[in-house]
Amino acid sequence: MAHHFDAKNAPFDRLTAEEVDAVREALDIVYFRPNETIFGRGKAPDSLFIVIKGLVEERDGDDLVALRGPGDAFDSRALVQGGGSNAFIAREETLCNLLPRDVTLKLINQNPRFASFFYLDIARKLGAATREEEAARFAPLLAARVRDLFLHPAVFMDAKDTIADAGARMKAANCHALLVREGAETGIVTRTDLLNAAVLDRRSIESPIGSLARRPIISVAPDDLVSTALLRMTKHNKQRVAVTENSEFVGLLEDIDLLSFLAGNSQLVAGRIDRSSSVAELARAARTIDTQIRTLRRQGVRVDIVCEIVSDLNRHLHAKLFSLVAPKSIRESGCLIVMGSEGRGEQTFRTDQDNGLILAASVPPADLETFRTDMFDALEQCGFPPCPGEVMVRNPVWSKTLADFRDDFSRWLALSNETGAMNIAIFYDAMATAGEADLLRTAKQTLIDLMHGERVYLARFARAIDAFPTPIGFFNNLVTSKAEGDALDLKKGGIFPIVHGVRALALENGLHETGTAARIARLGELGAFEHQFARELTEALHYLMTLRLDAQIAEAAPTSLVKPGELSTMERDLLRDAFHVVKRLREMLRRHFNLAMF
């Protein structure tokens, strides 16, 4: 017989026939009109609700957490724990079965399979965040492939080469082991082997290395899991394994690189960058920067520290590339700058090239031409894609003499258009990475002096803070975009207004700091912000950046969208707070720059 209660739905399918009868005996039916509150937030319901027909919204404050349709039961957590819950509201005309709390608890006590459904549900809700974080910390690392690791190049020598040759070669190639060919056989010789032969065995450094080579070589394939490589090293007690593909040696994997991949060791990456002697080598080191970000974040390192470490590594990288690529004339008279988020030190995952060159004086045109293309190519090789707006050294607009830049500033100011304002914003965030840092300082001072007292221009400049609305609704709800899958844009709604608003104030006050947090702190000291507000603003910025970074790690893509529905209650509350701070900043800037006049 058809019944208003369908025992085929989970978890009731786990009940015995008698238990189903007991449920049916105990059920009542309840009707709700659209928008009727079934039970409010924090209320302990006296029954389990099982939807017969209709749709129910689970809401946390104003945020929609989930939708419950026919067959769905709620709210097991509130029922079992007796505590408060989210609010449940009928979206449309809804009929529910009501199973009294005592009957539900009795079934949970007597039927473990039934109980497990409820406890799983509760554990999922309560522990999802922590467990996933644990799993996320290690699982993807061990599931990574050997090709994702930093590999030392496979350097070959002949068995007849001497210990002295091998030592020199190791130093030049910056490696700890060499592959030694002897006929069809290949063995391996390490730095320690050379040392032992020369020092302990008192062999002549002119003796051939053939007899030192050890065989067989333990190897892994580039497609092998990192965990496989780790196991093989442990099993054979080796500090390194060879990486072979189709019986070709493609590189050597050192245990320290494997461990730094797992544990994170940005020191190692910095050292590797500084020791690199070719663009190809730098590119290999650069690839591991993104891994560092993931590792650091999983270890719970704060986002501002992650940014600092990453910026530092990227500056090392730029400086090294500059020294490798730039002709002497440019090395001596130029200053390589990075701009935008990279200049502010607020970049995590690599976006595009945002760089320029300031020259003290003209250099031979051929030198400049070569440098423009070479630097661009080298950066691209290191994983920096081209900037769509052409803000890079390749573009003559961004690589020229200080005098030319100065002329530009005046022009940007006079033109008073969007492009000019954008260029000023980009340049004002510049940071010197190599060469003569004073050139940038002088250039910036010129810009600051030009802007001094330009109230109208500054106001126009600041107006961009209103380009996107704050995603906070009238009822304090987080406003999501349906087109973006119920997500909201952290960058447009929060990060950009803070960064740009602070930039406008910094420019007005003639600050030389580039980081937004440093600018806020300085503005606080100058009295442009109240201390309390300065602190809140920095916290809001860091919180939004943390959410964005975590979203980027989760999505493995440069996204700035988050879905509030996927955040915990606490995260949503913090997000709302952060957006409120943004709102206050906007109001303050509107008053300050008198933006109402536009």
Added chain:
Amino acid sequence: MLLALKRRLHRHLLRDPLYAFLFEPPPPGEAVSVDCETTGLSTRKDDIVAVAAIRIRGNRILTSERFEATVKPRAKLNAEAIKVHRLREQDVASGRSIDEVLLELLRFIGSRPLVGFYLEFDVAMLNKHMRRLLGIELPNQQIEVSGIYYRRKYGDAPPGTQVDLRFISIMTDLGLPLLDQHDAYSDALMTAMMYLKLRDLEARDIRIARQRAKPVS
């Protein structure tokens, strides 16, 4: 006025003072949905074979406090009726006497308003025995769900509109879940659902959309 007079008369006529509670004011916000299955459709010749009643309190249908009984009918089961409610002679043979069931039902419904679909028929069936046993008819207020439905849907309809008040049509139109029909309990339950939904539509003054009549070509 007439109803109040009738109630007073009935109260006066009531033979057994034990049933005076039928005239007490009903508990606020409560009602009872009732359905009878019968041997046929003649109130004179046919008789009740099953009764179900479910209390409604506020927006809750108290299915956990339902009343259900199978009656051993005095009239012979009509072959057509058996096809409808699927209760055969042998099924109702184990049933109880209508007198016992009716008095128990009265205690269950008390003075609450009765809710039903084509309630007039059910009440007439019950009244036959009421008069015999207690000398009165059911004094309860009667709420006809098809009446509310008619007002919500056809209240402002132009003359000549095709009216469909079939049970199944109303259930479908209201988007309510269909249970097995012609089982007294299911019918009473579906009637209770109809009642809650219609009452809500009435409270919010929402009309039920009519299918536009086919344009004359």
